[in-house]
Amino acid sequence: MACSRRNLLIGAGAVIFTTGVAKVALAKKSLVATQDVGDKRYGMVFDETACIGCTACTDACRETNNVPEGVSRLTIERSAPMGEYPNVDYTFTRVSCQHCDNAPCVTVCPTGASYVDLKTGIVDVHSDKCVGCGYCLAACPYQVRFFHPETKSADKCNFCRDTNLKAGKLPACVESCPTNALTFGDLNDPTSEINKVIASNAVYRSKIELGTEPKLYKVADTKGEIKR
Amino acid sequence: MGNVKLAIRTTISFLLIICIYGLNFSVAAESSDHDALTTSADSRHQVTFIRDSDNACTQCHKDSKETRQGTHGEKATVKLGRDLKCVECHNTIGPDHRENASQVTTYSAAQSEVGTHKSLLDFDAILKATGNCTECHTSERLQEKTWVHDVHAKKATCSSCHVIHADGEKEGMQALERKAQIAQCVDCHKDFNLIKKDKGE
Ligand code: SF4
Ligand code: SF4
Ligand code: SF4
Numbered sequence: 287m288a289c290s291r292r293n294l295l296i297g298a299g300a301v302i303f304t305t306g307v308a309k310v311a312l313a314k315k316s317l318v319a320t321q322d323v324g325d326k327r328y329g330m331v332f333d334e335t336a337c338i339g340c341t342a343c344t345d346a347c348r349e350t351n352n353v354p355e356g357v358s359r360l361t362i363e364r365s366a367p368m369g370e371y372p373n374v375d376y377t378f379t380r381v382s383c384q385h386c387d388n389a390p391c392v393t394v395c396p397t398g399a400s401y402v403d404l405k406t407g408i409v410d411v412h413s414d415k416c417v418g419c420g421y422c423l424a425a426c427p428y429q430v431r432f433f434h435p436e437t438k439s440a441d442k443c444n445f446c447r448d449t450n451l452k453a454g455k456l457p458a459c460v461e462s463c464p465t466n467a468l469t470f471g472d473l474n475d476p477t478s479e480i481n482k483v484i485a486s487n488a489v490y491r492s493k494i495e496l497g498t499e500p501k502l503y504k505v506a507d508t509k510g511e512i513k514r
Numbered sequence: 515m516g517n518v519k520l521a522i523r524t525t526i527s528f529l530l531i532i533c534i535y536g537l538n539f540s541v542a543a544e545s546s547d548h549d550a551l552t553t554s555a556d557s558r559h560q561v562t563f564i565r566d567s568d569n570a571c572t573q574c575h576k577d578s579k580e581t582r583q584g585t586h587g588e589k590a591t592v593k594l595g596r597d598l599k600c601v602e603c604h605n606t607i608g609p610d611h612r613e614n615a616s617q618v619t620t621y622s623a624a625q626s627e628v629g630t631h632k633s634l635l636d637f638d639a640i641l642k643a644t645g646n647c648t649e650c651h652t653s654e655r656l657q658e659k660t661w662v663h664d665v666h667a668k669k670a671t672c673s674s675c676h677v678i679h680a681d682g683e684k685e686g687m688q689a690l691e692r693k694a695q696i697a698q699c700v701d702c703h704k705d706f707n708l709i710k711k712d713k714g715e
Contacts, residue, residue, distance in 0.1 A: 338665075340699035345692075364661065371653035372641060372667035464704035 327387075327407035327473040328445055329501035330460075331483045332380040335508070336467035339364050339378040346462035350449050357432045359383070359443040360459055365510055377510045383430045383443040384492065384500030385409050391422035391431060391440075400440065407473075407501065408447050413439035427493050428500075445470070473501065571600045574612075581679040585686070603646055603678075619646065623674040629705050637668040647672050662699075674702075 339362055347353060347360045360382040367374045389409050392400045399415035400422050402408070416439035423431045423440060434441040446457040455461065460468040471480030483489075489503040490513065506513060572579055578600070590598050601607055607618045624635040624643065635643065644667075648656070651672075656663035672678075675698060677686035687695060 338699065338703055339661075340696055340703065342696050342700050345696060367657065367661065367664060371657075371664070372637075374657070374664035374667065376661060376665065462700075464700040465707055 325405050325474070327501065328470065329385065329407075329473040329480060329503065330445070330457075331469040331480055331487075331489065331503045331505065333465075333467040333469070333483075333487070333505040334377060334379060334513075335505055336465045337362070337378040337380075337463075338465055338467075339376065340464065342462045342464060343459035343468065346458040347443070347446075350446060350458035352436075353441075354435055357435065357441070359430075359441070368510055375509055377507045379504065379513065380502070381428070381430060382502070383409060384428055384498065384502040385443075385445065387499035387501065388497055390425040390427065390496075390498060394421040394425040396421065403447070406445075406447070408445050409442075410444045410447055411440050411442070413437045413441070416440050427496050427498060568600050575600075578679060584680040585676075585678050605646070621647075621671065621673045621678060624671045625674055625702070626669045627706050628709055629702060630709070631705070632670075632674060632702075635671070640671055641668050643671050 341362050344358060344360050344362060348355075348358070351359060353359050360380065363379050363381055365377040367376060369375050385408060387402075387407065389400070389402060392402055392409060395401075396419060397415045397417055399412045399417070401410060401412065403410055413434070418433065418438055418440070420433075420440075423433070426442075431440050431442045433439070445451060446455075446459075450456060450458050450461070457468075457470050460470045469480050469483045471478040473480060475481065483505075484503055487505045490506050491500045491503055492513075494500065504513070568579060582598075586598050604618050604620065611618050621643070623632045624640065625632045626635060626637055626640060628634060653663075653667070656667075666674075675687045680686045680689070687698070690698070
């Protein structure tokens with residue numbers, strides 16, 4: 287049977303359709319950490335196996351970002367002692383904003399004070415727009431927001447966006463860590479240091495079942511209880 | 515002859531009179547001061563050992579006793595109920611330690627991980643070195659003070675962080691502000707990381 291013009295056109299359409307789909311599928315980056323929103327998507331890795339609990343990071347954050355005593359953007363939580371002398375051990379974990387891609391704190395904010403900066407993926411607060419209703423403090427599943435005693439605005443880690451990042455430096459906590467337990471970088475860049483660390487370690491993120499899509503990754507410590 | 519007998523008799527009776535008078539006197543004295551006399555008589559037989567065993571040490575190590583006061587001074591005396599002696603920590607001292615001090619126990623900074631400044635010891639050697647300290651500063655007490663003691667139990671000697679013969683409490687960990695204390699953690703742990711990085715680990 288001769289190939290009719292009609293059949294040829296249908297066949298050509300099918301070819302275009304399938305290659306088009308394949309192209310879209312290929313364009314989707316395969317690394318788990320990347321996503322096609324914004325230019326950059328800043329994230330952080332906290333290596334529980336490297337942290338010694340010195341809290342140099344919490345002090346550095348306080349100084350750099352003018353966080354007064356009594357509140358904190360970053361705390362290091364220490365476990366109960368495990369084992370007997372002289373083999374007593376502890377685990378440490380980082381408590382700070384997870385810079386959720388799907389941030390509940392932003393969704394509930396009635397004034398638009400809480401927002402995601404689309405250029406960087408950083409979740410931040412316009413302190414002049416904040417009316418102090420406290421919705422975001424209640425909505426954050428990670429319990430990392432607080433009211434700043436001076437500005438009276440909701441506050442939390444913003445990856446040092448207006449301090450160290452602005453000055454072209456790494457976040458204060460990352461800079462101060464003596465054990466390189468912290469890695470900061472662009473999750474959208476497949477060649478970045480942070481993507482290498484994520485790819486070569488057993489990482490987890492907290493409470494992912496809530497659909498918050500947090501950008502704080504943790505290298506799991508094998509000691510002690512299983513963390514999530 | 516009769517004269518001689520008379521003379522003897524008068525002398526004896528005279529002596530007797532004196533004796534009786536004297537006895538009267540001493541009985542009177544004893545009865546009035548009885549308590550005072552017995553106590554003084556008891557204490558006269560109590561011998562207290564007043565020789566200072568540290569005396570020989572301080573002939574050469576002149577300041578060492580004062581510099582120790584900041585850490586093992588009054589508080590230690592109260593806890594122990596006596597003064598702490600040099601040889602209780604610097605034990606195994608020999609008579610000829612002046613030659614090269616090889617026998618005396620001394621305390622110095624050492625750690626189990628390779629660092630730039632401190633010497634290296636294995637876990638067992640560190641535990642042995644700190645054994646004298648942990649006799650009084652028990653692991654429970656140390657843990658109560660801070661968790662940091664726990665994680666360094668076999669990884670660093672006490673002198674790595676503490677100055678025992680401190681100038682008052684101006685030196686060593688306890689004298690430092692929180693920030694300066696953290697700087698001490700950073701000092702060593704950053705060093706470890708740089709060394710590892712140099713090795714390409
Ligand atoms: S961790 Fe909390 S404050 Fe940070 S983005 Fe997520 S919901 Fe908001
Ligand atoms: S990134 Fe900056 S603001 Fe966030 S915890 Fe670190 S130092 Fe604090
Ligand atoms: S500075 Fe680094 S090692 Fe120290 S507590 Fe913070 S994350 Fe842990």
